[in-house]
Amino acid sequence: xxxxxxxxxxxxxxxxxxxxxxIVQAIYHAPQITGAIDIKTAIVTGExxxxxxxxxxxxGEVEMVPWMDYQTYQMAMxxxxxxxxxxxxxxxxKSRNVLNCGACxxxxxxxxxxxxxxxxxxxxxxxxxxxxxxILDFGIACDWACAAAHQYNIESRIHVSVGMTGVLLGxxxxxxxxxxxxxxxxxxxxxxxxxxxxxxxxxxFHQQFWFPLNRTLFPVMFQSFSGEMNAFIKTYDKWWEKDKxxxxxxxxxxxxxxxxxxxxxxxxxxxxEKRAQLEALKEKRKAxxxx
Amino acid sequence: MPRIYMNEWPPYAPPNLASKECxxxxxxxxxxxxxxxxxxxxxxxxxxxxxYGMEELEEVARKMExxxxxxxxxxxxxxxxxxxxxxxQSDVILFLGNYRAKETPFxxxxxxxxxxxxxxxxxxxxxxAAGQIDITDRSLCKTxxxxxxxxxxxxxxxxxxxSALWMATxxxxxxxxxxxxxxxxxxxxxxxxxxxxxxxPISTTSKNPYVxxxxxxxxxxxxxxxxxxxxxxxxxxQAGPDYRLWRLPREREEEKEEE
Numbered sequence: 396x397x398x399x400x401x402x403x404x405x406x407x408x409x410x411x412x413x414x415x416x417x418i419v420q421a422i423y424h425a426p427q428i429t430g431a432i433d434i435k436t437a438i439v440t441g442e443x444x445x446x447x448x449x450x451x452x453x454x455g456e457v458e459m460v461p462w463m464d465y466q467t468y469q470m471a472m473x474x475x476x477x478x479x480x481x482x483x484x485x486x487x488x489k490s491r492n493v494l495n496c497g498a499c500x501x502x503x504x505x506x507x508x509x510x511x512x513x514x515x516x517x518x519x520x521x522x523x524x525x526x527x528x529x530i531l532d533f534g535i536a537c538d539w540a541c542a543a544a545h546q547y548n549i550e551s552r553i554h555v556s557v558g559m560t561g562v563l564l565g566x567x568x569x570x571x572x573x574x575x576x577x578x579x580x581x582x583x584x585x586x587x588x589x590x591x592x593x594x595x596x597x598x599x600f601h602q603q604f605w606f607p608l609n610r611t612l613f614p615v616m617f618q619s620f621s622g623e624m625n626a627f628i629k630t631y632d633k634w635w636e637k638d639k640x641x642x643x644x645x646x647x648x649x650x651x652x653x654x655x656x657x658x659x660x661x662x663x664x665x666x667x668e669k670r671a672q673l674e675a676l677k678e679k680r681k682a683x684x685x686x
Numbered sequence: 687m688p689r690i691y692m693n694e695w696p697p698y699a700p701p702n703l704a705s706k707e708c709x710x711x712x713x714x715x716x717x718x719x720x721x722x723x724x725x726x727x728x729x730x731x732x733x734x735x736x737x738y739g740m741e742e743l744e745e746v747a748r749k750m751e752x753x754x755x756x757x758x759x760x761x762x763x764x765x766x767x768x769x770x771x772x773x774x775q776s777d778v779i780l781f782l783g784n785y786r787a788k789e790t791p792f793x794x795x796x797x798x799x800x801x802x803x804x805x806x807x808x809x810x811x812x813x814x815a816a817g818q819i820d821i822t823d824r825s826l827c828k829t830x831x832x833x834x835x836x837x838x839x840x841x842x843x844x845x846x847x848x849s850a851l852w853m854a855t856x857x858x859x860x861x862x863x864x865x866x867x868x869x870x871x872x873x874x875x876x877x878x879x880x881x882x883x884x885x886x887p888i889s890t891t892s893k894n895p896y897v898x899x900x901x902x903x904x905x906x907x908x909x910x911x912x913x914x915x916x917x918x919x920x921x922x923x924q925a926g927p928d929y930r931l932w933r934l935p936r937e938r939e940e941e942k943e944e945e
Contacts, residue, residue: 426851428863428884487798493761494865497829498840498882499799500811511801518797524807525798527833527840528865531884534844535851535863541724542852553724555796572798659803 404581411479411579412438414547418481418576421543427532431491434536437566440479443676446669447480447560447575448472453665454556457658463589464556468577470591476580482561483540484570485533488515490526498527519659520559522571533572540576551578552586563666564673606631614643694891698740709777709888710738712859716886719853720782725842726794731786732846735876737779746885747773749870757830762866767904769866774909775895776887781871782850783880784843789821791836798837808834830869832881840882847884860889862896 398406415438422434439447448468455462471477488511490504501507504526511524537553544551557575561567577586584590610617610628617629619640627640634640692708693701717734725731737746747770754766773779786792791808800807811834813820826832847863854861867885877883889895900906935943 425848426861426863428865488801493759495757495759495762495829496831496833496865496869497827498831498833498835500807500834502829514801516797516801518795518801518803520794520796521798521837523797523799523801523837525837527799527831527835527837527882530798530837530840531844531847531865531882534841535848536844537841538723538845538848539852541845542849555726 408476408579408581411549411581412440414544414549415479415481415578417547418540418543418578421539422483422536425536425539427535429492429494429528429532432485432487432529432532432536434483434485434533435567435570436484437482437561438479439482439566440477442477443673443680444468444477444480445472446564446673446676447557447566449672450560450564450662450665450669451556453662454559454658456661457654461556463592464554466591466595467586467589468557470594471580471585474580478577478579478585480557481540481576481578482558482566482573483533483537483576484558484561484567484573485529485536486569486571487525487529487533488522488571490529492526492528494528496528499524517562517659520555520572522562525571530572537574537576544576544578549578550580550582550585551576553577560669563662564670566673602631610641618643705890706738706777709859709890710736712854712857712890713738713778713780713886713888715857716780716850716853716861716888717782720780720846720850723842723845723849725845726792726838729786729792731784731839731842733783733785733877733879735781735783735871737781737871737876738777743773743776743779745874746779746867746870747771749874750866753830753866753870753873764901764904766866768899769864771904771907771909772862772864772887772895773867775891776889778888779867779871780850780886780888781868781876781883782843782846782886783868783872783877783883784839784846785877785879787835787839787843788832788881789819791819792838794838796838798841799834805836808836835882843882843884847886850886854886854888860891860894860896861886 419436419438422436448465451461451465451468455465468478490499490507493504495503499507501510507524507526511526514524515522517523541551541553553574553576555574557577558573561573561575562570567573579585582590614628618626619629620626625642627642630637630641690704691701692705693699694705696702713736717736720732720734723732737743750766750770750773754763754770757766791805793805795804797803799805809819813823813826824832851861851863864885864887867887868883871877871885872880872883887896
């Protein structure tokens with residue numbers, strides 16, 4: 396028997412799902428401090444992943460990291476090699492241990508549980524409030540997932556962004572927090588030294604996007620003499636040749652405030668449609684299975 | 687090359703110390719693994735400290751026994767005491783702490799800590815000046831861990847602990863994560879910049895000392911049993927004859943005498 400070049404690559408890619416299953420075994424074997432959290436997992440790939448990517452796109456219109464991840468996932472989809480995403484989740488909002496450690500800010504687990512029930516809500520990536528020791532145990536399990544993936548020497552990265560879609564779109568039910576461990580495509584780098592950015596990067600992008608972003612995020616790095624009352628912020632390269640200098644000023648920006656304030660409303664508005672898409676795909680698969 | 691003989695018994699004898707030194711190397715490698723664990727944003731936030739040596743480990747065990755009563759938590763009392771025994775049976779403890787969880791939250795508004803799209807759950811329960819958390823008054827803490835903490839940072843500590851544990855399995859040393867050890871270690875000043883610390887006791891013995899723990903383990907365990915034999919056997923042996931004047935004839939010798 397000979398399995399040729401294309402077929403071996405295809406077979407290896409298809410086997411990412413098997414790798415994901417092995418990783419699930421590691422998750423359930425991870426040592427927990429309390430042994431009290433109930434971890435749930437789901438493996439998602441193919442077109443069922445598209446609603447998650449679409450939701451990241453909505454969030455990415457305001458926030459940079461979801462935008463980066465949206466671009467990265469979409470490129471994999473477009474190239475016909477969607478990642479295999481292992482969603483790892485748990486309900487972390489109830490303390491099932493009796494440590495009364497205080498890490499949550501309450502004197503006892505009972506007081507925390509009461510507060511948690513009364514103040515249950517969603518932030519920008521998770522439901523909460525959460526028991527800190529649950530989070531610690533959940534972190535150990537997620538790390539074992541990452542370590543297991545690493546042992547297989549495949550490209551992988553654990554994401555909060557895609558994890559958030561796991562909670563909101565119902566890839567996992569009855570969980571408060573989800574992280575998404577992406578496996579593949581079969582490349583040396585996909586989530587690091589991201590090919591999607593290598594492709595879009597040019598001098599224009601660098602000068603119009605990256606450098607201004609740096610000046611916004613780290614103005615002190617580009618600041619001139621700090622003995623000035625108004626120290627100017629250097630422009631790209633030959634900053635001394637510029638007629639008028641730029642300065643940092645702390646101002647209220649109603650436009651950005653509105654964008655940020657409206658972000659989660661926008662995300663939540665997009666959820667029902669994406670959920671419906673996902674449900675339709677599930678039904679389609681079920682029907683295919685029945686045939 | 688000198689010969690290095692290793693044996694787990696008796697504890698702290700030179701052959702056992704030679705073995706313990708290997709556990710110390712394993713613990714150091716575990717810290718390296720913890721440091722390279724995937725953490726949110728790749729931000730450095732984990733500190734580690736090793737406790738090695740009989741006296742030093744005894745100090746941790748005694749602190750745990752003290753806290754078993756001082757915290758007045760009946761449901762946890764036994765766990766504190768049982769895990770104190772495990773400390774004494776360990777070769778080394780690796781403490782891992784997150785030094786950002788209390789003072790410099792991730793500021794992501796994720797909702798993990800408080801279920802709201804902001805970080806008010808943590809900031810509103812702390813002294814704050816200039817938008818920064820002021821940790822200078824350490825007397826404010828009334829619980830074992832000084833919370834509330836940033837959930838993202840605590841999760842990241844979990845990742846680091848996970849990688850350290852994974853390395854332990856790769857090196858075939860026994861190890862478990864323990865919060866009681868972490869709390870005791872933190873109170874003794876280990877990982878002093880961290881509000882939350884996890885203890886990772888490491889052992890290289892035939893029997894994993896961190897599993898198969900029966901009730902009343904703090905009073906019935908290998909060390910106590912051995913001590914029990916030491917104190918009990920001493921008494922009946924005093925009823926023996928003078929070994930120089932009387933010896934027990936062996937079976938074959940008796941047969942020969944009969945012939």
